[in-house]
Amino acid sequence: MSGSRGRALGIRGVAEKAGVSISTASRYLNGKRVRPDAEKRVAAAVLELGYLPNRVAQSLRRRRTTTLGMIIPDITNPFFPAVVKGVEDTARSAGFAVVLLNSGDDGVRESECLAVVHSLRCDGLLMIMAPLGAHQLRRRPAAPHELKLPGVYIATAPDFEADLVMADDARAAEQAVRHLVSLGHERIGCVAAESDLSVHRNRFEGYRSALRKAGLPEQPENQVRARPTVADGYSATAQLLARSPRPTALFATSYRLTIGVMSAIESDGLRCPEQISVIGYDSYDWQDVFHPRVSVIGQPAYLMGARAAELLLARLSGRKTGPPERILLQSNLVLRESSGPAPRS
């Protein structure tokens, strides 16, 4: 009746009830051939006892846990859930469970997370680096590659060779700004995340590159860096808006910054896109319905997670060998209504 009455007996109990040796039970459970009648008896015993193998014991013996660690800055940032989902879905299809750790945008906590993953003996690691203090990673506990822990980095590249899945940030940013240029904007500001992560550097470079290619001046006075929070995005934008002449378009390099930018624009009583255009980062369904409908660069978040997990799994199974791979996924420009023609001066 019940699947787990009394103390769990383990495989020993199954073997006894089936009248076979532990070895035979184990073999059956692992899909190896056993004599037909034994097969039936073991199967029956398993069912009756509601037996589920103890993965802790399996892990100890097999020296693999079929478990993946995933370290992310903060699940509360809406970009991450989709990549986590991508990871989880593909990991689970392969029988792997994932342990999720939030580093809290903090380099030292990130190191602690790494220690947990190591201590748990996860077979592999999916890592999205923290924006602040990522350099800490180079201290003890060591970086993944020093731990010889198979790992793939997501979204942002570490400063050593490693498997990596990232979006084409520079290209996408450049395209976004080029679009602004094509709309007639000449003073294009940038509210950039203050971070030494490659993601953010690349986005900023994409912005500058677009300016350059368009023959527009460097305009450092229209660029400002901010910690990637709504509040800091707001004040950074307020600064920019105070300039005279002020920019007619703004590019924000992260989700929270985008919210901050829009908020500051509204506070200033500016109409978007009539008086000022903006293109932000990361795309969500609510943006299709709330105003101003903000134009953004959308990242293939789910896919990034899925591809990263696939690569890691392939590495673990030995299906894939060779030098570190770098997978570049395409972002796409989602044009909504916050980007319009430059106002005539």
Next chain:
Amino acid sequence: MSGSRGRALGIRGVAEKAGVSISTASRYLNGKRVRPDAEKRVAAAVLELGYLPNRVAQSLRRRRTTTLGMIIPDITNPFFPAVVKGVEDTARSAGFAVVLLNSGDDGVRESECLAVVHSLRCDGLLMIMAPLGAHQLRRRPAAPHELKLPGVYIATAPDFEADLVMADDARAAEQAVRHLVSLGHERIGCVAAESDLSVHRNRFEGYRSALRKAGLPEQPENQVRARPTVADGYSATAQLLARSPRPTALFATSYRLTIGVMSAIESDGLRCPEQISVIGYDSYDWQDVFHPRVSVIGQPAYLMGARAAELLLARLSGRKTGPPERILLQSNLVLRESSGPAPRS
């Protein structure tokens, strides 16, 4: 130099290098008293070897994994990340890691998740039930309480006694609708999640209760149920809006439904709140900046996760005993601009 060169020797290696027995090394590592010089030598060996205890082995022997399973419908629904964070933060402070599983709103997958948690021998379970097919939970693998797996439910109550952390959905919904009434609305529609989960039932009941207490008619023609997706929220709302006379206010019982409702309203060319008011569910920072600024009921998501984890941890440690506890947390009505006076007919 390196923390993990060559094959890991384990505690055995530490003991050897320190010139003590394995037992002594183990004792030291577990904070028990050992003779002072041994203490120093072991500490040095640990450092030099970069030794980190193998939690798999510890778990097998101690029969506890210091690991929590957490099953949620879909991390991609923005309500969940905050509760996950609450869980993770408090779990980690207590030395617990959390394994995150998405049930995908699907009852049978939810059962599989449960099997994984069981197989992994997680010490406890945090469960947010899936909206669809939750009844499946009563099949094999059994429900948590049948597995004798300590667990606390979050957000929605199972149909048996269990530790539980939930928001005061009925009260909050009633308050929201009462507010609409106080604004002069009489035809108040409800776009309710089609689900037998207690969360959703309670919200709907809160709505009806407010109507009743206000002496307003039942108006079933203004109520519609929809699967909790943006698309279904949209079409359900479209239906409601086609009625004549149409409702002057709408209450949506979930986040995605709220988006769908706003979208349908806009498609109909209705101005909100001038022509129609709405109060939705779940509060996010972007709602303060994008229009219409939607009024919603905000749940204490992070706190729900944190309290649930606390309770579970207390249960595991034996600090807390006794009958199932039911923790009720307060939601709050966030009035923004989508709720205004009823239009004069």
Next chain:
DNA sequence: TTGAAAGCGGTACCAA
């Protein structure tokens, strides 16, 4: 094919 037995890396009991 099958069963006995040796571990996997720790913990904890027991005698010294």
Next chain:
DNA sequence: TTGGTACCGCTTTCAA
């Protein structure tokens, strides 16, 4: 206090 050792539950030789 310390060291020797059985054991946690399962996998995997190895010999029969």
